[in-house]
Amino acid sequence: MNALADYIATPPLPPLPPTDPTHLRTALPAPKWLHCVHLPYSIITPGFREPNAWSLYHLPERLDGQRVLDIGAWEGQFSFEAERRGAAHVTAMDLWGNDPSKPDAEPGSMGAGWANFQFCHAALHSRVVSLNRNVYDLTPTQGPYDLVLFLEVLYHLQDPMRGLRNIASVLAPNGLLCLETWIDAEWIDAPAAIFYPGAELNGDPTNWWGPNIACVQSMAVAAGFKTCDIVYSRNDVHFGGRGKRVCFHARRA
Numbered sequence: 001m002n003a004l005a006d007y008i009a010t011p012p013l014p015p016l017p018p019t020d021p022t023h024l025r026t027a028l029p030a031p032k033w034l035h036c037v038h039l040p041y042s043i044i045t046p047g048f049r050e051p052n053a054w055s056l057y058h059l060p061e062r063l064d065g066q067r068v069l070d071i072g073a074w075e076g077q078f079s080f081e082a083e084r085r086g087a088a089h090v091t092a093m094d095l096w097g098n099d100p101s102k103p104d105a106e107p108g109s110m111g112a113g114w115a116n117f118q119f120c121h122a123a124l125h126s127r128v129v130s131l132n133r134n135v136y137d138l139t140p141t142q143g144p145y146d147l148v149l150f151l152e153v154l155y156h157l158q159d160p161m162r163g164l165r166n167i168a169s170v171l172a173p174n175g176l177l178c179l180e181t182w183i184d185a186e187w188i189d190a191p192a193a194i195f196y197p198g199a200e201l202n203g204d205p206t207n208w209w210g211p212n213i214a215c216v217q218s219m220a221v222a223a224g225f226k227t228c229d230i231v232y233s234r235n236d237v238h239f240g241g242r243g244k245r246v247c248f249h250a251r252r253a
Contacts, residue, residue: 029119035077037120038084045120047077054081057178057247058231059147063087066146069170071135072153074113076120079128082147091145092117093131135163143170147178151247154181154216155201155209164223168252177225177250182236184210184243191215213246226253 021041028045036044036051050056064086070079073092083090096114121128135153148167157163167177182201184194194210201207211219213230220228232247 024123027119029116031116033075033116034113035075035116037075037077037080037116039120039123045075045116047075049077054078056232057151057180058249059178061085063147067091067144067172068147068149069093069143069145070149070151071167072151072156073117073130075116076113076128078149078151080120080124080126082149083124083126083128087147090128091131092128093133093135095134096130096132135166138166138170140169144172144175145170146172146175148175149178151178151180152182154179155211156206158208160209160211161219161223164219164225168224171252173252175252177220178247179216179220179228179250180232180245180247181216182207182210182243183213183216183233183246185212185215186244188212189214191218210243216246216248220248220250221253224253225250227251 021043024039024041024043028043033045033047035047035049037047038044038051044051062085063082065088066086068079068082068087068090070076070082070090070092071094073079073094076092079090079092094113096117117130120126121130135150135157136159148171150163150167154160154163171177185192191214192212193215196207196210199205199207201210217228228248228250230246231249233244236243236245
């Protein structure tokens, strides 16, 4: 595993050979989990995100030989699942720690998921590569990727168009972008988004935008995608029930 976080204080955890389910359950970190990661012995980490999100988002059953990029990986639920489904190379990318050379960089998980990611990585004997960067750091030389996972990130970006353009630049011509985001402004027919200058959305100052569906689809096309189709939606259960969570599949132009 890469010691990718030059700015993360948490030291790497020792390997956890998955030979003893009792040991694995006992060693499971106690802090709050976001993701439901499938570990050996049918152990699933106690996250509150949907454990069956892979199928809900209509992601491929098999990824044999493919290259996958998971942007905003947090604790790695989707990164490790892509590896389990046969991906040849998986990069898990998040800002698990601050980069002092970029004081204006937007926050990622800010270290909250790093220890849990390491624990799962060790327990699974994973080969997922971890990268302490955000979507603004992507360049075409890092691609191409066959599948890019961009889940619960778009509305955290101050510049979502820049993020989408960067993703388009690393996606293979026949590649798939799976984009899941918070949706607001549904009463407006035209492409529109609500701007949250403070912590209006869920008390979180890193929530910047609430786009409507037309806005997400229009931004994707403007960023270089040919199609951007809804594959899953539900009423919000985490942000007070005022909007939706929607998952899109976008293909390169």
